[in-house]
Every structure is written in structure tokens, then in C-alpha cells.
Amino acid sequence: MTAFSRFTALAQSLPPTVPFVGPETQERARGEIFAARLGANESGFGPTPSVIKAIARETHVCWQYADPENHDLRAGLGAHLGLAPERVVVGEGIDGLLGLIVRLIVEPGAPVVTSLGAYPTFNFHVAGFGGRLVTVPYRDDHEDLDALLLAVRRENAPLVYLSNPDNPMGTWHSAEAVVAFAGALPETTLLALDEAYGETAPASAIPAIAELADMPNVLRFRTFSKAYGLAGQRVGYVFGVKETVAMFHRVRNHFGVNRLGQAAALAALEDQAWLAHVLAEVATSRARIAGIAESHGFAPIPSATNFVTIDCGRDAGYAKAILDGLVRRGVFIRMPGVAPLNRCIRISTGLEAELDIFEEKLAGVIAELG
Amino acid sequence: MTAFSRFTALAQSLPPTVPFVGPETQERARGEIFAARLGANESGFGPTPSVIKAIARETHVCWQYADPENHDLRAGLGAHLGLAPERVVVGEGIDGLLGLIVRLIVEPGAPVVTSLGAYPTFNFHVAGFGGRLVTVPYRDDHEDLDALLLAVRRENAPLVYLSNPDNPMGTWHSAEAVVAFAGALPETTLLALDEAYGETAPASAIPAIAELADMPNVLRFRTFSKAYGLAGQRVGYVFGVKETVAMFHRVRNHFGVNRLGQAAALAALEDQAWLAHVLAEVATSRARIAGIAESHGFAPIPSATNFVTIDCGRDAGYAKAILDGLVRRGVFIRMPGVAPLNRCIRISTGLEAELDIFEEKLAGVIAELG
Structure with missing residues (x-):
């Protein structure tokens, strides 16, 4: 079957790609849901x-x-x-x-x-x-x-x-x-x-x-x-x-x-009091993610957001290998898409239990990559 | 203050009007919420x-x-x-x-x-x-x-x-x-x-x-x-x-x-059983709205929807007077916007209690208009 023939020239010129593949799509491909959801800068601390x-x-x-x-x-x-x-x-x-x-x-x-x-x-x-x-x-x-x-x-x-x-x-x-x-x-x-x-x-x-x-x-x-x-x-x-x-x-x-x-x-x-509570949690979480990064010799980039971007110190291939290793182990994260930013991985702040999983799985990935 | 100067010619040519004024806007103007909400073809029967x-x-x-x-x-x-x-x-x-x-x-x-x-x-x-x-x-x-x-x-x-x-x-x-x-x-x-x-x-x-x-x-x-x-x-x-x-x-x-x-x-x-329940309610409600219309000598138009459009038998001014009278009495309804459709008013199906209000208020409006 072919599409309707008279879409605008602009529409026909657009790529069928999408800006972001959702974690659910990855979960369906993996046949398993993520154990830690730290890739979309959502707030695992929840709303008030x-x-x-x-x-x-x-x-x-x-x-x-x-x-x-x-x-x-x-x-x-x-x-x-x-x-x-x-x-x-x-x-x-x-x-x-x-x-x-x-x-x-x-x-x-x-x-x-x-x-x-x-x-x-x-x-x-x-x-x-x-x-x-x-x-x-x-x-x-x-x-x-x-x-x-x-x-x-x-x-x-x-x-x-x-x-x-x-x-x-x-x-x-x-x-x-x-x-x-x-x-x-x-x-x-x-x-x-x-x-x-x-x-x-x-x-x-x-x-x-x-x-x-x-x-x-x-x-x-x-x-x-x-x-x-x-x-x-x-x-x-x-x-x-x-x-x-x-x-x-x-x-x-x-x-x-x-x-x-x-x-x-x-x-x-x-509920601005809840917001203040979340901001405190975000600050604590950022510090922990930075600490985990530093424990592997990586350089966490100072962050004003609810995520921490980590400079993994090598090229995009290395960062991608870390990302893939984490995803394979059930940790959803993302990374920047273009050089030189793509020497980094990006970890959303989240609950301690999720960061525990991130910490453990990252250690496994680094050990594997050598 | 003036707007940014470089919107597209198309954007600048568009009217600031909107397709529909919501009932909430009318309620704020009236200083009172509607007693019956029968204007937007919503389902007062609710979801499953x-x-x-x-x-x-x-x-x-x-x-x-x-x-x-x-x-x-x-x-x-x-x-x-x-x-x-x-x-x-x-x-x-x-x-x-x-x-x-x-x-x-x-x-x-x-x-x-x-x-x-x-x-x-x-x-x-x-x-x-x-x-x-x-x-x-x-x-x-x-x-x-x-x-x-x-x-x-x-x-x-x-x-x-x-x-x-x-x-x-x-x-x-x-x-x-x-x-x-x-x-x-x-x-x-x-x-x-x-x-x-x-x-x-x-x-x-x-x-x-x-x-x-x-x-x-x-x-x-x-x-x-x-x-x-x-x-x-x-x-x-x-x-x-x-x-x-x-x-x-x-x-x-x-x-x-x-x-x-x-x-x-x-x-x-x-829950298709709930849908069937709603469809039965809609049919009953349509029949009742039609009966109310006929009791005033109006001609309800046979409907395949969750509303009934009523031909009020005269011109747009008359239909608009009925609509205005109903709105003034706390009954939210709408009417078609252009001739010759605008000789009609349009009543959404709804709960019996809302139709009771519609029936009572319509009688008052008709008595007032003579």
C-alpha cells in the first residue's frame, strides 16, 4: 500500500524519525522493565x-x-x-x-x-x-x-x-x-x-x-x-x-x-514546601551521582538541573559502551547525541534505591569494560 | 506594549477569536455555575x-x-x-x-x-x-x-x-x-x-x-x-x-x-458493556429531549448523536432568545452558528436531573417569549 499522494512537499521531505525513543519501547524490546528509571529527568521523588x-x-x-x-x-x-x-x-x-x-x-x-x-x-x-x-x-x-x-x-x-x-x-x-x-x-x-x-x-x-x-x-x-x-x-x-x-x-x-x-x-x-523538599532531595542525589562518578575516575559536570552529566573521559564509543552496559543491566539512562558532548552519559536524580542499582550496575559495567 | 514584530505574515493575519467559548468562561461572567451542563456534548453518564x-x-x-x-x-x-x-x-x-x-x-x-x-x-x-x-x-x-x-x-x-x-x-x-x-x-x-x-x-x-x-x-x-x-x-x-x-x-x-x-x-x-449502557441512556435521553421540544410545538431533528438539535420554527433571533433565556436560567446549551442551521438550538443528552432542569427552564423561557 502507498500513502496518500498529496501531502505537502515539506511533509514528504521530513524524516520518519522521532526525537526520543521512550524507555517503554526499550522495555518492550528487552522483554523486561527497567529496574532503575534514570534517563528522562523525571522526578522519582514524585509530586506533592x-x-x-x-x-x-x-x-x-x-x-x-x-x-x-x-x-x-x-x-x-x-x-x-x-x-x-x-x-x-x-x-x-x-x-x-x-x-x-x-x-x-x-x-x-x-x-x-x-x-x-x-x-x-x-x-x-x-x-x-x-x-x-x-x-x-x-x-x-x-x-x-x-x-x-x-x-x-x-x-x-x-x-x-x-x-x-x-x-x-x-x-x-x-x-x-x-x-x-x-x-x-x-x-x-x-x-x-x-x-x-x-x-x-x-x-x-x-x-x-x-x-x-x-x-x-x-x-x-x-x-x-x-x-x-x-x-x-x-x-x-x-x-x-x-x-x-x-x-x-x-x-x-x-x-x-x-x-x-x-x-x-x-x-x-x-505546595512550595514540597518543591523545597524535592530540591533538597535533588541536591543530595546530584552529590551522590557525582560521588559515584568520581569513584570511577570520571568527571561529573556541575549541574543546575535534576540530572548529572558525567564526562567519562574518553570518546563517544566508550560512553556508549557504558550506556549500553547499564541499559542491558536494567538501568535506563541517556547520553548526549553529538560530539564532543557525547563523551558523556546523563543520569537523572532519583530515589536512593534507584541510585543503589545505578552504583552497583555501573561498577559491573566498568569492570567488564576494563 | 506591542508584540514581537516578526511573526509570520500568516500568523499576523489570523483573528484572535477562538472556536468555542467554554462554559467556564460563561460561568465566570455570570458569577454562578450552570445548574445543567448540556452544551458541549459531553457524557454526563460518565465513564465506566x-x-x-x-x-x-x-x-x-x-x-x-x-x-x-x-x-x-x-x-x-x-x-x-x-x-x-x-x-x-x-x-x-x-x-x-x-x-x-x-x-x-x-x-x-x-x-x-x-x-x-x-x-x-x-x-x-x-x-x-x-x-x-x-x-x-x-x-x-x-x-x-x-x-x-x-x-x-x-x-x-x-x-x-x-x-x-x-x-x-x-x-x-x-x-x-x-x-x-x-x-x-x-x-x-x-x-x-x-x-x-x-x-x-x-x-x-x-x-x-x-x-x-x-x-x-x-x-x-x-x-x-x-x-x-x-x-x-x-x-x-x-x-x-x-x-x-x-x-x-x-x-x-x-x-x-x-x-x-x-x-x-x-x-x-x-468495558463495552458500559458503552452499551451509555448508549441506552443516550437513546432514552434523546427521546425525552425530543418530547420536551414537541410539547412546545418545536421539531426535534432525528439524531444519531448524543445530542438533539431542535428546530425552533422561526428565525435565528428566536433561537438565540431561547438560548439566552436558558443560559440566564443556568442551563448551558449551544446552537449552530450559521443560517439556516441557526434557527435551531442544540441540547446534549444527560442525566434525568439535568433534563428536569432543562424542561422546567425551557417552559419558563417560552412563557416569557410568548
Whole structure:
């Protein structure tokens, strides 16, 4: 059988590949579930118990569509951020919102600047709308702000992506550096500032809300998937100048954010004490992962995220052999996709019991590899 | 403050309007929640109790991303339909999937054929990707298959939308007529066959799976939002020829369908006895709504859906006055948006207690209007 013959030329040109293969796919191939799930930067510490209650309460009205304005959650986020709710839009995770901003800005052939090895799903969206990716290498395992700025100017790019803290390296820039970067951009370049890992970063890494709030060309993306422990619920948000943010309403799936997710996100937001508890657990877990890495002579890269990226000290083949060995032993992890980042493996923080398994299995892998 | 200056010309040309204003928005404006919620074709009969259990079970792992392949749900749907799971794609409701198929097919300026007054969210997506809507009027409150076909041929349209049963009128065509329509289309026109209300239709209205299964230019869209009672969970699906269906993977939000929604949908699918119970309730409820309409001398339009559209016998102003009177009295309903369909109001089936309220309040409205 052949496909329908008249998909757009762009659609037909896209590869059938996907940004990420899920752990479930690997589990089906292995015929066994992972003993430790440390590859997707989820929060094994879980959401606050009040999330569980909120979901239980809303389950009984799950036959009702959710409020397409996401009113209550946006009101809560507005109060949390000190911004009018009109300056916030909620979407199906940062992934969904990144797709929308690319769609709103990127004409076919338009240059879009990002770092080589940064978030693949952003690249997926750029390709999906026919944009032309312009990448600059990391410098010392950090996204290179100067090089990003130069590329933006050289290409006259309408869109640039920056993740701070960074994924997959876990590194970060200071708030001052990010603000300076935003201020140096042409007004005709929109900065998509991905702060998915903002909660786990030192305060000094995250610009105050007011510092970027009046820039029409800056949008900040955040999520409930990481520190708040709601990856399965699919709730992200974006905020910025009201008039810029309002453009999302012209194209978003208005009923797209599920009802239980909205209720769960609001409950999570309202329990900042639980967030503080999780942040402490993340810090402890990061330190332990770093210690395990060092015990094998590896160099853990200082992290502002809920994962630790470990420089295994050799080439990509060696890092991949370690990853494969861990996966074979039931430990789900991931690694950066391109050189020179791919000399590393990336371990999500998690419960002690999962790190116990990681520690034991890593020792086995290293012994095997010699 | 002004918006970022460099959104695409298409994005800047789009209206800030939205397809549907939710009942929650109206409730906030009224300062009071609706006493009866009969406007969005949700299922007040609720999902099967096993859905509640499935959600409770999955809540404890809501910190994990969902399987981006939606493997278990697609396997269940494949078994249910008698199709290979590779022929099914799951998305964030039919709304989300319709957006994707428009994106995959519609170049700016491309003609897209639909009925005048049919599903506004489809039109929203067509406009959002720069398509040119070509509409044909309903005939005797039915989507006009002959006119749709003529418009497709005249315009050489790559995409045509048909809802069977129809929303907002509740009418339907026979399976034979739908199969004949699909077969008469050029191979270069994709039929987006929206079967959101397929479960509540007589079997004679729904083509057997095999009848359309080998046509690369036919996609059938179904949902868990209506008869299965999961509108808030945001789970729809589409099926067709494997090669056509596979195109969705190139552009979809791979982690977009939330974890609890997938589990809930699978539980709902597995309880066909509950579905039969709901269908009986829907039939009873339709009959009662029709009787209430007739008691005022109105003409209920025979319905294959979980709502009844009532011809109020006069002009749009009269229908709108009835709708406004009901809304003012705490009864959420909707009405078709364009002439001549807008001589009608549309009432979702629901629990007896809600229909009691509708019956009482309608009598009050009619008495007031004289």
C-alpha cells in the first residue's frame, strides 16, 4: 500500500524519525522493565500528595472538557510569577508550546539558531515547519552565548533557542549573562528561553521576572514535568509580554490541556514546601551521582538541573559502551547525541534505591569494560 | 506594549477569536455555575467505573512521562478495530489530530472543502495553516454529499471534511452513502471522516472497517470524549492505511497524550458493556429531549448523536432568545452558528436531573417569549 499522494512537499521531505525513543519501547524490546528509571529527568521523588488528592477529586468530572482558558491555573501562575494571567499561556508541555512558537515565527527556509546538541525536540519542530537550523558548538560544555549572538546577527534569524540551565549538560549561565544576551539580541529575534530546569538551579542563574518581563522578543518556557513531578500530566507554560503571548491563542489547541493535568499543576504550584523538599532531595542525589562518578575516575559536570552529566573521559564509543552496559543491566539512562558532548552519559536524580542499582550496575559495567 | 514584530505574515493575519467559548468562561461572567451542563456534548453518564480505578492506579506514576508510542492503547484499539496497531495514531483529542492532518496537507492558499456550519475547530485549523475554506450549504439539515463532491472536483481540493453523524445537526448518512462518497473522491483528495459520534449512531450509518480500510485517501477520526465519557482526558485517535497514518509521526507531539488519559481510554475501551449502557441512556435521553421540544410545538431533528438539535420554527433571533433565556436560567446549551442551521438550538443528552432542569427552564423561557 502507498500513502496518500498529496501531502505537502515539506511533509514528504521530513524524516520518519522521532526525537526520543521512550524507555517503554526499550522495555518492550528487552522483554523486561527497567529496574532503575534514570534517563528522562523525571522526578522519582514524585509530586506533592495534594496532587494525588486533586486528581482523585477531578477524576469524577473527567467526562467534562477542561476550561479552554485554563483560567484557574493561569491565575495561580500569574500570582506565583507576579504577572497578569493574560501574560501566561498553558500548553501540552513545553514541547507543545515550542512547536507553536516555531509555527508562529518560522517560514520555510528561515534560519533558526540553537546549540549543536541542544534539545532535539526543538529541532524536530524547526524541521517540521521547514526552518533551517543554524547550530553553534558548545564551549566548555556550556551553550556559547557569544557564538549564539553572532549566529543570530549573521543569519538575521527570527528565532533563537537557549536552555538555561542547559539540557543535556546541566550547566548554566548567570542571570546577568542571560539578561545581557537577551538585551543584545536584535528586536527582530525572539528568544525562546527554556527554563524547564529553572527550579533546580541556583537563584543566581535565573533572571528575576521583572528583568525580562517587558521585552516583546523574550518568551520564557517552564514546566510541571521536572521538579514538580508531573511529567505524565503534560502541563507546561510560557510567559512574556501580553501581546506576544496572545499570539499563541491564534493557533493553540484550545481544549488541549487535560482536566486532571490542570488540577494537578495547580495543586503542585500551591505546595512550595514540597518543591523545597524535592530540591533538597535533588541536591543530595546530584552529590551522590557525582560521588559515584568520581569513584570511577570520571568527571561529573556541575549541574543546575535534576540530572548529572558525567564526562567519562574518553570518546563517544566508550560512553556508549557504558550506556549500553547499564541499559542491558536494567538501568535506563541517556547520553548526549553529538560530539564532543557525547563523551558523556546523563543520569537523572532519583530515589536512593534507584541510585543503589545505578552504583552497583555501573561498577559491573566498568569492570567488564576494563 | 506591542508584540514581537516578526511573526509570520500568516500568523499576523489570523483573528484572535477562538472556536468555542467554554462554559467556564460563561460561568465566570455570570458569577454562578450552570445548574445543567448540556452544551458541549459531553457524557454526563460518565465513564465506566473501571476508568476511575485505572486513573487512581496511574496517578502514582504521574511523574513518569507516558509512552510516546502509546503502545498499549494502540494495541487495544487495533484489536477492537481489527486493524494492525500501526494503522492507528493517538492524539490530544480529534481536535489535535485534525490540526495535524491540515498541517500535513494544506499549503497556504490550498482549497479545503467542508459544509457551511460544520465543525468550527476544523475551520480554525484550516485558517491557521493558511488554507482557503470552500463551504457548501447543508441540504435538509444534512451535509450535502453531492455538493461536497462537486466542490472538491471544481476546486481540485486536497482535503475534504465530513462528519458522520453530523455535528451540529445530529443527522447522518448511511454507510453505503459514505462509502460511495469516499469512492467517488479523486485519489488526490483526502477525506477526513470525523466519527466522533460514531458510537451513538445506528450501525447502518457507520461503514464497516474493511470497507474503507484500503483507501490511502481516507482517514477516520474517533474519540473517547463522547460516548466513552472522557472529554477531560483528551484522547482521540485516527486510523487508515498504514503509510498515510505514519505521516502523523513526522509532526505530532510525541509525548503529548497524557499518561492518565491513555490508561483511562484503554479501560474505557475494554468495558463495552458500559458503552452499551451509555448508549441506552443516550437513546432514552434523546427521546425525552425530543418530547420536551414537541410539547412546545418545536421539531426535534432525528439524531444519531448524543445530542438533539431542535428546530425552533422561526428565525435565528428566536433561537438565540431561547438560548439566552436558558443560559440566564443556568442551563448551558449551544446552537449552530450559521443560517439556516441557526434557527435551531442544540441540547446534549444527560442525566434525568439535568433534563428536569432543562424542561422546567425551557417552559419558563417560552412563557416569557410568548
